[in-house]
Amino acid sequence: xxxxxxxxTKLVTRLESGGRLPAxxxxxxxxxxxxxxxxxxxxxxxxxIDRLIDxxxxxxxxxxxxxxxPTSPISGGALLGDRLRMQRHSEDEGVFIRSLATRQHHGxxxxxxxxxxxxxxxxxxxxxxxxxxxxxxxxxxxxxVADTVVVVLMPxxxxxxxRAKSGLMEIADVLVINKADLFSAGAARREPRxxxxxxxxxxxxxEKWERPTIHTSAKSGEGIATLCGALDAHHAYLVSSRQLAxxxxxAARAEVIRLLQSQMTASILRALEAPQSQTILTNVAKRKxxxxxxxxxxxxxxxxxxxxxxxxxxxxxR
Ligand SMILES: Nc1nc2c(ncn2[C@@H]2O[C@H](COP(=O)(O)OP(=O)(O)OP(=O)(O)O)[C@@H](O)[C@H]2O)c(=O)[nH]1
Ligand SMILES: [Mg+2]
Numbered sequence: 418x419x420x421x422x423x424x425x426t427k428l429v430t431r432l433e434s435g436g437r438l439p440a441x442x443x444x445x446x447x448x449x450x451x452x453x454x455x456x457x458x459x460x461x462x463x464x465x466i467d468r469l470i471d472x473x474x475x476x477x478x479x480x481x482x483x484x485x486x487p488t489s490p491i492s493g494g495a496l497l498g499d500r501l502r503m504q505r506h507s508e509d510e511g512v513f514i515r516s517l518a519t520r521q522h523h524g525x526x527x528x529x530x531x532x533x534x535x536x537x538x539x540x541x542x543x544x545x546x547x548x549x550x551x552x553x554x555x556x557x558x559x560x561x562v563a564d565t566v567v568v569v570l571m572p573x574x575x576x577x578x579x580r581a582k583s584g585l586m587e588i589a590d591v592l593v594i595n596k597a598d599l600f601s602a603g604a605a606r607r608e609p610r611x612x613x614x615x616x617x618x619x620x621x622x623x624e625k626w627e628r629p630t631i632h633t634s635a636k637s638g639e640g641i642a643t644l645c646g647a648l649d650a651h652h653a654y655l656v657s658s659r660q661l662a663x664x665x666x667x668a669a670r671a672e673v674i675r676l677l678q679s680q681m682t683a684s685i686l687r688a689l690e691a692p693q694s695q696t697i698l699t700n701v702a703k704r705k706x707x708x709x710x711x712x713x714x715x716x717x718x719x720x721x722x723x724x725x726x727x728x729x730x731x732x733x734x735r
Pocket of ligand 1: 457458459460461462463464465550595596597598599633634635636637
C-alpha cells in the first residue's frame, strides 16, 4: 500500500468537504478495478460487499470500499449492525472502508465521489468498491464512473427483474439476485438457477459481454465465489475488448464536464449578485427587458468572471 490508513482517512475527509486530490496522486490512479454496487435499499449490498471482501482477501487482493450512505429509512435499524459487520475488516491493513454522508447529488453520487474513488485507487487498493442506492436518474452517471456495474435485486422484486431483463437497465454488467436463501422457491420459478452453474467466462475476442445473472445469499455465502468469478471475467473482457480504455475516457469526460458545470454555476451565481445584474433581473420581471436579451447582457459578465475564477483555481494551493 502506498498510503497508510490514517493518512488515507485524513485525505478522504478533506475530499469529502470539497478539497482537491493532489495532482501527483491523480497521476497514480488507473490501476484499481472500480466496481459499483447499486440498487434498492435493504437488498443486501453491504452484506454482499462484506462477503466479497472475504473472498478477495483470500485471493490476496486489497480492497477499498466507499459506501454512499443514504441513511435509508427502509433498512433503518439493520444499518448499524451491517456496518459493524463490514467493520470487522477494519483491523485488516488490506481493507479500507469509509461511509460517506450524502450530500445528495443526482440521487446517489456525492460531488466528491469520483475524487474519493481516485484517492482509494491512488492509495494502491487492487479493487475499489462503491456502494450506492440507485434511483434511476443517476444510472447513466453511475455507469460512467465504474469499470463494472453490479446491480443487486431480490427475487421478490419480480417486476424489477423483468425490467432488468427487458434491457431497461442497460447499465448492469452483472446482475445479482440476493437473498436466495429466503426466496429460493420464487427464485427458481422466476429466474432459472441453471445460470449459476459454471463459472462466467470471458468472451472471446470480438464477442459481446453476456450479462450473467448470479444468485447469491450474503447470509449463507452461496454464489459469492461465482460473483467474484464474474467480476474477474468482466474485467478480462474489458481489457481484451479495449472497452476499459473507452470507459475510462468516458469517465474522465464526465468528471471534467461535472467540474466545469459546477464552476460555471458558481460563476453565474457570483455574477448575479452584482447590483447591475440585479437591475437586469428586475427589468426582466418588469417586462422592460426580454429574458434572452438579459442573457446576452449577463453572459458577458459571467464569462468575464469565469475567466478570473479559473485563474484563481489554477493558482490555489492543493
Ligand atoms: N436472509 C438474508 N438476509 C440478508 C441477505 N443479505 C442481506 N440480508 C439482510 O438484509 C438486511 C439489509 O442488508 P444490507 O446489507 O444492509 O443491505 P443494503 O442493500 O446494503 O441496504 P442499504 O445500505 O440500506 O441500501 C440486513 O438485515 C441483512 O442482514 C441474504 O442473502 N439473506
Ligand atoms: Mg448498505
